[in-house]
Amino acid sequence: xxxxxxxxxxxxxxxxxxxxxxxxxxxxxxxxxxxxxxxxxxxxxxxxxxxxxxxxxxxxxxxxxxxxxxxxxxxxxxxxxxxxxxxxxxxxxxxxxxxxxxxxxxxxxxxxxxxxxxxxxxxxxxxxxxxxxxxxxxxxxxxxxxxxxxxxxxxxxxxxxxxxxxxxxxxxxxxxxxxxxxxxxxxxxxxxxxxxxxxxxxxxxxxxxxxxxxxxxxxxxxxxxxxxxxxxxxxxxxxxxxxxxxxxxxxxxxxxxxxxxxxxxxxxxxxxxxxxxxxxxxxxxxxxxxxxxxxxxxxxxxxxxxxxxxxxxxxxxxxxxxxxxxxxxxxxxxxxxxxxxxxxxxxxxxxxxxxxxxxxxxxxxxxxxxxxxxxxxxxxxxxxxxxxxxxxxxxxxxxxxxxxxxxxxxxxxxxxxxxxxxxxxxxxxxxxxxxxxxxxxxxxxxxxxxxxxxxxxxxxxxxxxxxxxxxxxxxxxxxxxxxxxxx
Amino acid sequence: xxxxxxxxxxxxxxxxxxxxxxxxxxxxxxxxxxxxxxxxxxxxxxxxxxxxxxxxxxxxxxxxxxxxxxxxxxxxxxxxxxxxxxxxxxxxxxxxxxxxxxxxxxxxxxxxxxxxxxxxxxxxxxxxxxxxxxxxxxxxxxxxxxxxxxxxxxxxxxxxxxxxxxxxxxxxxxxxxxxxxxxxxxxxxxxx
Amino acid sequence: xxxxxxxxxxxxxxxxxxxxxxxxxxxxxxxxxxxxxxxxxxxxxxxxxxxxxxxxxxxxxxxxxxxxxxxxxxxxxxxxxxxxxxxxxxxxxxxxxxxxxxxxxxxxxxxxxxxxxxxxxxxxxxxxxxxxxxxxxxxxxxxxxxxxxxxxxxxxxxxxxxxxxxxxxxxxxxxxxxxxxxxxxxxxxxxxxxxxxxxxxxxxxxxxxxxxxxxxx
Numbered sequence: 054x055x056x057x058x059x060x061x062x063x064x065x066x067x068x069x070x071x072x073x074x075x076x077x078x079x080x081x082x083x084x085x086x087x088x089x090x091x092x093x094x095x096x097x098x099x100x101x102x103x104x105x106x107x108x109x110x111x112x113x114x115x116x117x118x119x120x121x122x123x124x125x126x127x128x129x130x131x132x133x134x135x136x137x138x139x140x141x142x143x144x145x146x147x148x149x150x151x152x153x154x155x156x157x158x159x160x161x162x163x164x165x166x167x168x169x170x171x172x173x174x175x176x177x178x179x180x181x182x183x184x185x186x187x188x189x190x191x192x193x194x195x196x197x198x199x200x201x202x203x204x205x206x207x208x209x210x211x212x213x214x215x216x217x218x219x220x221x222x223x224x225x226x227x228x229x230x231x232x233x234x235x236x237x238x239x240x241x242x243x244x245x246x247x248x249x250x251x252x253x254x255x256x257x258x259x260x261x262x263x264x265x266x267x268x269x270x271x272x273x274x275x276x277x278x279x280x281x282x283x284x285x286x287x288x289x290x291x292x293x294x295x296x297x298x299x300x301x302x303x304x305x306x307x308x309x310x311x312x313x314x315x316x317x318x319x320x321x322x323x324x325x326x327x328x329x330x331x332x333x334x335x336x337x338x339x340x341x342x343x344x345x346x347x348x349x350x351x352x353x354x355x356x357x358x359x360x361x362x363x364x365x366x367x368x369x370x371x372x373x374x375x376x377x378x379x380x381x382x383x384x385x386x387x388x389x390x391x392x393x394x395x396x397x398x399x400x401x402x403x404x405x406x407x408x409x410x411x412x413x414x415x416x417x418x419x420x421x422x423x424x425x426x427x428x429x430x431x432x433x434x435x436x437x438x439x440x441x442x443x444x445x446x447x448x449x450x451x452x453x454x455x456x457x458x459x460x461x462x463x464x465x466x467x468x469x470x471x472x473x474x475x476x477x478x479x480x481x482x483x484x485x486x487x488x489x490x491x492x493x494x495x496x497x498x499x500x501x502x503x504x505x506x507x508x509x510x511x512x513x514x515x516x517x518x519x520x521x522x523x524x525x526x527x528x529x530x531x532x533x534x535x536x537x538x539x540x
Numbered sequence: 541x542x543x544x545x546x547x548x549x550x551x552x553x554x555x556x557x558x559x560x561x562x563x564x565x566x567x568x569x570x571x572x573x574x575x576x577x578x579x580x581x582x583x584x585x586x587x588x589x590x591x592x593x594x595x596x597x598x599x600x601x602x603x604x605x606x607x608x609x610x611x612x613x614x615x616x617x618x619x620x621x622x623x624x625x626x627x628x629x630x631x632x633x634x635x636x637x638x639x640x641x642x643x644x645x646x647x648x649x650x651x652x653x654x655x656x657x658x659x660x661x662x663x664x665x666x667x668x669x670x671x672x673x674x675x676x677x678x679x680x681x682x683x684x685x686x687x688x689x690x691x692x693x694x695x696x697x698x699x700x701x702x703x704x705x706x707x708x709x710x711x712x713x714x715x716x717x718x719x720x721x722x723x724x725x726x727x728x729x730x731x732x
Numbered sequence: 733x734x735x736x737x738x739x740x741x742x743x744x745x746x747x748x749x750x751x752x753x754x755x756x757x758x759x760x761x762x763x764x765x766x767x768x769x770x771x772x773x774x775x776x777x778x779x780x781x782x783x784x785x786x787x788x789x790x791x792x793x794x795x796x797x798x799x800x801x802x803x804x805x806x807x808x809x810x811x812x813x814x815x816x817x818x819x820x821x822x823x824x825x826x827x828x829x830x831x832x833x834x835x836x837x838x839x840x841x842x843x844x845x846x847x848x849x850x851x852x853x854x855x856x857x858x859x860x861x862x863x864x865x866x867x868x869x870x871x872x873x874x875x876x877x878x879x880x881x882x883x884x885x886x887x888x889x890x891x892x893x894x895x896x897x898x899x900x901x902x903x904x905x906x907x908x909x910x911x912x913x914x915x916x917x918x919x920x921x922x923x924x925x926x927x928x929x930x931x932x933x934x935x936x937x938x939x940x941x942x943x944x945x946x947x948x949x
Contacts, residue, residue, distance in 0.1 A: 074749050110642075110674060113666070117677045124676050125597020155755075191594030192634045220544055228541050230758070236544065237551035244552070248559055256629035257793075258567035260637045265562040273555065285755070294756035299763055302541070309551050313558040322607035323637055324624040327795040329566055331785040335778040342771050349767065395612050399603060399641035428748040470641070473616040476819055476828070477644050481674055523751065569791050608794040618820030623794040654878045658825055661836055669824065669833050698875070700834045732882065 063226040069157040073224070074429075080159040081149055082430045084166035084212075086513060088146025089423055091174050093502075093509055095138025098181070100499040102131035107492040111485075121185040129196040130184040136194070136270065137205060138177050140415055141242075142170070144278040145212055147422045148235045150430075151285055152216050155232050156223040162215040169212035176204035192259075194267035199250060206246050213239045230301040231281035237309060238281075241273035257324050261317055268316030271410060276312070276378075279418040280347060283375045286425055287354050290368050291361050296353035304346035311339045318389040321398060337389035344382040351375045364525045366441045370421030373449060377413035381406065396471065401484060401491075402463025405456045412498075413452045420448070420505065427512050428523075435508055435524040436517030442526055444504045451497030454490055462487025576627040578731035582722070589722030592681075592715050593636065601675065603638035604647045604726065618652065619645040620728045628728070643675055650727040659720050660697040660712050668703040681716035684708045812886045814894030821880065822891065830899045836875060838868040841899040848903035850936035854892050855906065855914045856925055858883075866927035879924060885911040910938045 109115055109124045116122045153160050160166075180197035183189075189196045216239065228236075249266040288295045295301065314336035317329045355362060355372055362368045384406060387393060397403060424441065428434055435441060462484045469480035511517045541547060582590060593599070607614045608623025615621065624647055629635060653659070658669060664682055666673040682697065686708045690696060695717060697710040704710070787795030819828075822840075826832050830841035840847050846868065847854055861879030865872060880888065885908040892911075896903040917939045929935055 074752065078749070109676065113674050113676050118679055120680045123596055123678070125600055126595075128597055128600045187595040189595055189597060190634060191597065191599050191636060193599070193639065226542060227757075228544065228547070229755070233541060233547050236547050240548060240552055241555055244555055244559075248563065253564070254567050254633075256570065256573075256632050256635060257626040257637075258563075258570045259633060260629075260635040261566040262563040263635065265558065269555075289753075289755050292753050292756070295758040297761035297763065298758035299760070301758060303763065306550070309554040313555050314562065317562060319639060320637070322611050322623075323605040324626050324629060324793045326566060326569065326626075326789075326791045327785065327787040327793055328789045329562060331782060331787070332562070334785075335782050338781070339774050339778050341774050345767065345770060346763075349764075353761075391611070398612075399639060401642075403639065429752075432747060432749075434748075470617070471613045473613055473816065476823070477617065478670070478672060481642070482672065485674075522746070523748070573791065608797045610797040611794075623797065625793065626791065651882075652821075653824060655825065655876055657836060657875050661833075669836070671827075698836050700836055702834075 067224045067226055069224040073157050074154070077153045077157060077159055078150075078429050080161075080163060081153045084160070084163050084170070085146045085150045085426065086430055087167060087170040088142050088149065089427070090509065090513065091170055092139045092141075092143025092146065092419075093506055095134045095142065095177060096502050097506055099131055099134035099139055100495075100502050102127050102134060104492070104495055104499055106131055107488070107495045110488045111492055120187065126185050126187065126189065129189055129191075129193075130181050132194065133184065133196055134177065134181055135411065136275075137180075137197075140275050140411065140419070141205075142173060143419050143423070144275065144415075145209075147282055147419060147426065148238070148278050149212075149216065150426050151231055151281055151422075152219065152235055155225070155229045155285070156219055157225055158219045158223050160215050160219060162218065165215050166212045169208045172204060172211070173208035176201050176208065179204075192263055194263075194270060195249065202246055202250060206243050209239075209243050209246075213243075229285075230295070230298075230305060231284045233305050234277035234281040234284070237305075238274055238277035241269070241277070241313075245269050245273065260320060260323070261325050261329055264319040265313075265316040268319065269313050272308075272312035272315065275411065275415045276308075279374065279378065279415045280308075282418050282422045283351055283371055283378075286367055286371050286422060287351055287375070290365055290425070291355065291358045293354060293358070296350050300346050300350045304343045304350060307339075307346065308343040311336045311343060315340060315385075315389070318394070321389075321391060321394045334389045334391070338386050340382060341386050344379060344386075348375075348379040352379075360528075364528060366435075366438070366445070366524070366526065367421045367425040369445060369526070370417050370424065373445075374414050374416075374418035374421060377409060377417065381409040381414055384409065396467035397463055398467075400463040400466045400470070401459045401487070402467065405459030405463060408452065408459075409456050413456065417448065417452075420444070423509070427509070431512055431515065433512055433515045434520040434522075436511045436520075437508075438524045438526055440504050440508055441524065444501045444508070447497045447501035447504070451494045451499075451501060454494030454497070458487040458490035458494065462491075570626050573626045573630060575630040576625060576728075576730065578729065579628065579630065580730070581631045582725060585718045585721045586725050587722075588715075589718035589720065590636075592719040593722060594634070596678065598646075599636050599638045599640075601640055601642035603641055603645045605637045606645060606647045606728065614645060617644070620648040622728060624728075646723065646726055648726065648728045650724040651729070651732065654724065656695075656720055657698060659723065660695070660716065661699045661703075663716055663719070664697055664699055664710060665703045668699045678716070681713050681719070683711045683713060685711050812890040814890035814892075815898075817883070817887050817891040818894050818898075821883075822895075825877075830895065830901075832868075835871070835873075838866070838871070838873045838875075840895050841901060843868045845931070847895050848901050851904070851906055851910055851941070852914060852935060852937045853930050854896070855888070855911055855938065856918065856930060856935060858888050858892065859911075859915060859918065860921055861924035862926070862930070863924045864926040864928075876924065881915070885909075885915065910941055913938050913940050 105116070105122065106124055106128045109127070120126075149160070149166065180201040183198050183201070184196055188198055190198065195202065245266055249262055254262045284295065284301070315333050317325060317333035318337050321330050321334070352375070355368070355375075362372050388397060388403075388406060424435065465487075466480050466484045469475045469483050470477075605624045606620035606622065609615050628647070661668050662670065663678045665677040665679075666675040684705050685694070690709060690711060695712040697712055699710060785796055792798075825837040826840050827837075830839060832839040845853075846857070857877060859879060859881045862877040863875070865874045867873075883891075888911045889906050889908040892906040895901065896906065925935070
């Protein structure tokens with residue numbers, strides 16, 4: 054135990070002064086708020102685009118006169134605003150706050166981040182308009198014109214500079230696990246964008262690079278930020294340590310080593326070299342390891358704190374997200390198998406899976422984080438626990454419907470396509486009721502986003518009643534025998 | 541962990557390995573691939589048509605890759621006669637393999653459905669030839685002209701009465717003719 | 733584990749920053765045994781799967797299906813299903829009910845001069861296609877019917893028999909030999925047929941097969 058003893062001595066030397074939290078929060082206040090607010094703006098834009106696309110499946114004759122609103126333009130605009138607008142910008146705000154808190158260090162050069170937000174938003178506006186105006190590159194996950202990504206890479210770099218600078222002045226010795234995920238993501242994200250923009254791919258090699266890239270944007274840019282937040286907020290709010298440091302280490306390095314090999318399973322059966330697809334299937338299965346490890350770490354920490362999970366908005370969203378992460382990853386490992394892909398590849402099933410990842414996991418974790426962060430930055434409470442509750446249930450039920458509908462509808466579609474005696478149209482008809490259910494789920498989620506947008510607006514501008522004490526959900530369970538709730 | 545350098549070097553090394561193996565290596569391995577017999581680069585109209593295909597996002601509903609006998613039922617559906625090969629795509633950038641089959645695979649559409657009449661009527665309104673189709677109509681790729689304005693060079697589109705405009709005739713714009721030209725390059729056996 | 737009382741520090745009716753508790757350092761639990769078993773199993777499976785399907789790292793996308801393709805080719809040809817050929821090749825234009833698309837694609841149902849007419853005619857239409865003005869059930873059509881000469885004799889015979897005997901149609905079967913005979917006789921032709929040509933006696937018959945019953949005319 055001598056190393057731990059030495060470490061704690063180190064830790065004592067670096068101890069920050071009393072009241073460091075106020076200081077640190079104040080130093081990141083405006084950049085973080087700007088990132089979160091911009092992200093939320095893109096969330097709402099993205100939701101509108103999503104609804105358009107979804108309803109067009111139910112009514113293919115709806116709004117076909119305007120070229121800019123055709124399905125094939127709205128659909129990529131939805132994806133891009135959600136990934137590079139909502140998840141990436143809000144994620145950047147959340148990771149900046151976590152970074153500062155975990156290093157217990159004030160941010161200098163915060164204005165660089167404000168510049169980054171401005172530049173990033175301009176890039177998003179240009180990109181979205183370009184897509185709707187018909188300048189799509191038609192490369193999945195990277196449809197914006199190339200120069201838009203160059204601007205976004207620049208924006209990420211500018212925003213990351215103050216963070217790296219803080220590392221050198223940090224007031225902790227030991228780097229907490231959230232820092233590992235965030236630090237790595239800050240390298241991985243730009244690395245992915247830069248390498249995929251190189252002009253070295255053509256034909257089928259372009260497809261392999263495309264899916265190596267797209268899967269990694271999810272795995273190495275979005276997922277690490279979600280996990281970092283879960284690793285921080287679960288123990289923080291419950292007030293109990295993360296279950297095991299060993300598991301944290303194991304989970305992080307196996308994710309770093311395995312996730313980035315999994316992308317080519319998107320090309321199974323197609324013209325990509327068989328070895329590439331095989332390697333990707335192997336590593337998709339190996340992903341079971343980091344997922345089980347992280348699940349164990351998160352769920353063992355939260356285990357037994359049901360009441361806290363039910364009452365704290367932050368915890369409720371984040372635990373929902375962490376559970377979805379376990380579910381989506383295990384599903385993903387299973388879905389990569391050739392025998393299963395034979396059915397579900399090319400169907401709506403995959404779209405359901407994608408939303409389980411980006412929404413039920415990443416987005417819900419971001420919501421939860423924001424519920425914790427904002428009152429600290431603005432020194433103001435959320436205006437209403439009722440509205441937060443409504444936000445939770447609309448989004449949770451909405452995404453639930455969405456995923457269940459497409460998961461089942463996709464399997465039915467796939468089985469019909471495998472049946473030579475069924476016509477193609479029968480395979481399409483069988484999906485139609487499920488596509489309706491998807492639209493309803495999507496509408497619920499959008500309602501939730503509007504409520505969230507309103508809450509965020511209120512807290513930033515300090516609207517609403519001046520409350521004292523935390524805004525928690527009303528108690529749902531009666532106090533058990535072994536514990537008593539707040540008195 | 542205590543040292544940030546371990547973190548950064550380690551995570552960079554991890555991603556570099558897969559980048560080389562799954563992005564660079566296939567590019568090198570496939571560099572020398574010969575085009576499928578008969579496949580030639582797109583001419584001007586065809587590459588313009590390919591742009592239309594990209595612009596309108598056909599890729600979100602259509603794939604261009606046939607799975608081989610023994611995996612899936614693509615050949616049984618008549619979408620091709622063999623699994624797609626890298627040689628079929630040597631002139632493609634960006635690739636348009638696609639991942640969704642809300643509509644049928646199009647890798648062999650030029651062989652399967654060569655009729656221009658059919659395609660034009662289908663683009664004007666898919667439901668005119670395919671009842672219940674979920675594919676969007678593309679009316680903005682066509683013009684409605686009065687009979688008198690039609691030029692000799694215009695391509696007039698013949699659609700069933702129920703779908704025709706109340707007055708005038710439908711004339712295909714250049715974009716949709718290019719799109720048709722592009723679709724006709726999609727053949728598993730381009731010599732045919 | 734019992735829940736800590738007041739886990740959310742609710743007692744503290746204070747501003748957010750003051751009611752926070754510090755983040756505890758991580759626990760030091762050892763990974764459970766079953767986790768190591770899972771890890772080992774996943775790694776073992778990965779190694780096996782890689783060995784089985786990596787396909788020599790060749791650029792071939794369908795390496796694992798090659799043997800299988802050869803095996804399929806060796807099998808006895810199965811009888812061709814005319815209905816299936818119809819769904820795959822004809823249905824987009826002539827529709828499932830054989831009624832075509834009004835004004836664009838002619839019906840096959842009750843197309844008496846054509847589908848159920850003398851055998852030589854539908855065979856020729858299928859082999860080389862057809863274009864120009866024509867009349868079916870009192871309506872004029874002027875489109876292009878693509879040729880299907882690429883299909884083999886069995887397939888053409890099967891789909892023609894299918895359309896001649898589906899819906900309200902009820903005409904004789906067409907055999908692969910008849911298709912072969914016409915294919916031979918018209919080997920030099922590349923252009924699609926026109927209605928006028930097909931309505932002549934010479935283009936209605938199948939050489940070598942006599943007394944084609946002429947239903948109409």
